[in-house]
Amino acid sequence: xxxxxxxxxxxxxxxxxxxSEARKKGQVTRSQELTxxxxxxxxxxxxxxxxxxxxxxxxxxxxxxxxxxRNTLFDTEQLFLHFKTELAAMLYALxxxxxxxxxxxxxxxxxxxxxxFSFKAVTPKLNKLNPIKGLKKVFxxxxxxxxxxxxxxxxxxxxxxxxxxxxxxxxxxxxxxxPFPGALIHAMELITWQFLLVALGMIIVAMIDVPYQIWSNKxxxxxxxxxxxxxSKSTDGNPEIKGKIRQKQREIAMQRMMGDVxxxxxxxxxxxxxxxxxQYDTEGSGAPVMLAKGAxxxxxxxxxxxxxNDVPIMEIPPLSRAIYYSVEIGQxxxxxxxxxxxxxLAYIFQLKNGDIDKSTKPDMSDLPIPxxxxx
Numbered sequence: 001x002x003x004x005x006x007x008x009x010x011x012x013x014x015x016x017x018x019x020s021e022a023r024k025k026g027q028v029t030r031s032q033e034l035t036x037x038x039x040x041x042x043x044x045x046x047x048x049x050x051x052x053x054x055x056x057x058x059x060x061x062x063x064x065x066x067x068x069x070r071n072t073l074f075d076t077e078q079l080f081l082h083f084k085t086e087l088a089a090m091l092y093a094l095x096x097x098x099x100x101x102x103x104x105x106x107x108x109x110x111x112x113x114x115x116x117f118s119f120k121a122v123t124p125k126l127n128k129l130n131p132i133k134g135l136k137k138v139f140x141x142x143x144x145x146x147x148x149x150x151x152x153x154x155x156x157x158x159x160x161x162x163x164x165x166x167x168x169x170x171x172x173x174x175x176x177x178x179p180f181p182g183a184l185i186h187a188m189e190l191i192t193w194q195f196l197l198v199a200l201g202m203i204i205v206a207m208i209d210v211p212y213q214i215w216s217n218k219x220x221x222x223x224x225x226x227x228x229x230x231x232s233k234s235t236d237g238n239p240e241i242k243g244k245i246r247q248k249q250r251e252i253a254m255q256r257m258m259g260d261v262x263x264x265x266x267x268x269x270x271x272x273x274x275x276x277x278x279q280y281d282t283e284g285s286g287a288p289v290m291l292a293k294g295a296x297x298x299x300x301x302x303x304x305x306x307x308x309n310d311v312p313i314m315e316i317p318p319l320s321r322a323i324y325y326s327v328e329i330g331q332x333x334x335x336x337x338x339x340x341x342x343x344x345l346a347y348i349f350q351l352k353n354g355d356i357d358k359s360t361k362p363d364m365s366d367l368p369i370p371x372x373x374x375x
Contacts, residue, residue, distance in 0.1 A: 009224060010219075010222035010223055010224050011222070011224070011225070012222060012223045012224065012225055012227070012228050013218075013222065013223075014218070014221035014222060014223055015223070015228065015231060017231060018221055018223060018227075018231070019221065022221055023113075027217070027220070027221075028112075028113030028114065028217070029112040029113040029213050029214050029217040030109065030112060030113055030213065031112055031206065031209050031210045031213045032209075033153070033202065033205045033206045033208075033209040033210075034108060034111060034112070034206045034209065034210055035105065035108045035109050036202055036206075037108075037199060037202040037203060037205075037206045038104050038107075038108035039101060039104055039105060039108065040195055040198055040199040040202055041104075041199055042100050042101055042104035043097075043101070043195050044192055044195045044196055044199065045100070046096070046097040046100045046101065047097075047188060047191065047192050047195070048192065049096075050093075050096050050097050051185075051188045051192075053093050053096075054093050054094065054097075054188075055181060055184055055185060055188065056093075057089055057090055057092075057093040058090075058184065059180075059181050059184070060089070061086045061089065061090060064082075064086060065086065068082060112210065112213065112214065113217075145212075149205075149208075149209065152205075153205050156201050156204065156205065157198060157201055159201075160197050160198055160200075160201045161194075161198075163197070164193070164194050164197055168190060168193070171186070171190060172190065175187055175190075254298070257291070257292040257294075257329060258292065258301065258302070258305055260277070260291040260292055261277050261291065261292050261302055261305040261306055261309070261311065262305065262306075262309035262311060263279055263291060264277035264278060264279050264291050264292070264306065264311050265278060265279050265280050265288075265311075265312075265345060265348055265349075266278055266311070266312050266313075266314060266344060266345065266348045267302060267303060267306040267311055267312065267313040267314070268313075268314050268315075268316050268319055268320045268323065268344065269299065269303060269313060269314070269315050269316075269317075269320055270299070270315070270317045270320045270321065271315040271317070272296075272299065272300070273295055273296060273299060274293075274294075274295055274299055274317075274320045274321055274324045275292075275293065275294055275295075275298075275299035275300075275302040275303055275320065276290055276292070276293045276320055276323045276324055276327075277290065277291040277292040277293070277302060277306070277311070278290060278291065278323070278333070278341065278345075279291050280345050287332040287333060287335075287338070288332065288333050288341050288345065289330065289331065289332050289333075290323065290327045290328070290329055290330070290331060290332075290333065291329070291330075292329060293323070293324050293327075293329060295324070312348050312351065314344060314347075314348075314364065316344065316364045316367065318367065318369055318374065318375075319337075319340055319341070319344070319364070319367055319369060321374075321375040322337060322340075322369050322373040322374060322375060323337065323341075324375075325373075325375050326373050334373070336369075336370040336372065336373055337369065337370075337373060339367075339368050340367040340368055340369055343362075343364070343367060344364065344367075347362050
């Protein structure tokens with residue numbers, strides 16, 4: 001299990017923030033062996049498609065160079081111009097192959113970790129010049145693994161080279177006896193076969209290296225429990241401060257809710273456990289709206305504010321519980337409670353209009369409350 005510099009065990013998976021910071025630093029999963037494999041495959045494809053043009057250019061260059069006049073050979077300026085022209089022709093023939101290799105290098109490098117360019121990764125760091133840290137890398141676990149990988153890769157590639165020379169021994173030696181330009185074409189075919197055999201060997205190397213690089217990068221990004229806690233604090237804030245913020249938000253919401261209680265048309269209570277404040281807006285949708293609700297101490301505070309502002313209070317336990325559990329502050333009451341609430345509001349508006357006396361107490365014990373709203 002990986003450990004940090006303080007010796008703490010890195011047992012936690014990296015967070016998204018840790019992964020993002022690692023990408024900014026250029027620390028992403030990369031496999032050099034996978035890139036080498038695709039470069040070899042691109043070389044094979046390039047030789048197959050562009051070898052004809054390259055051979056024609058090579059033949060022209062050889063013809064031109066073997067027919068250079070004596071005056072040109074002894075004139076430095078003319079000789080330079082001559083070779084400059086031949087070099088330009090050769091480079092022009094190689095441009096398609098160079099472009100193919102360049103594109104392959106970019107996309108093969110991004111197969112595992114995606115496209116990522118980091119200035120931090122290319123910024124010179126003085127601590128990299130520390131010989132002690134350099135020795136630790138060389139003789140550390142990662143250095144040993146890289147050494148073993150290199151030995152195995154060299155052994156495998158060497159074995160492939162020996163096999164190729166042994167298998168095509170006669171053809172390689174026979175190139176000197178073949179007529180030109182047939183020998184050059186034959187040599188290109190042998191190079192293609194050599195690259196193909198090496199690519200087959202690199203497939204084995206890449207199949208081993210890719211899982212290792214994925215595991216190694218994930219292992220390096222692992223975090224200790226303390227690092228996860230510290231990151232959580234820095235990202236989400238200190239729990240104590242967050243608690244104080246939530247408490248302040250609740251206080252503000254409570255003050256706002258209590259400020260709406262005087263606007264209510266009626267307060268319906270349990271009588272002591274629940275209290276809900278309703279307002280009927282005739283200019284709105286026509287459905288009563290809940291302005292405030294609370295239980296226990298909050299319910300008592302709602303009743304006190306209502307009494308201080310002469311808001312009627314009615315003790316109807318079944319209806320108060322039904323509204324408390326089915327409606328949120330600022331919402332209209334559900335259609336199933338329209339009839340029951342309408343009877344309460346009708347009585348309240350009759351009181352306000354003076355149509356009936358306060359001493360008149362209607363029987364509200366049997367209001368029609370649907371079963372799904374009963375609590």
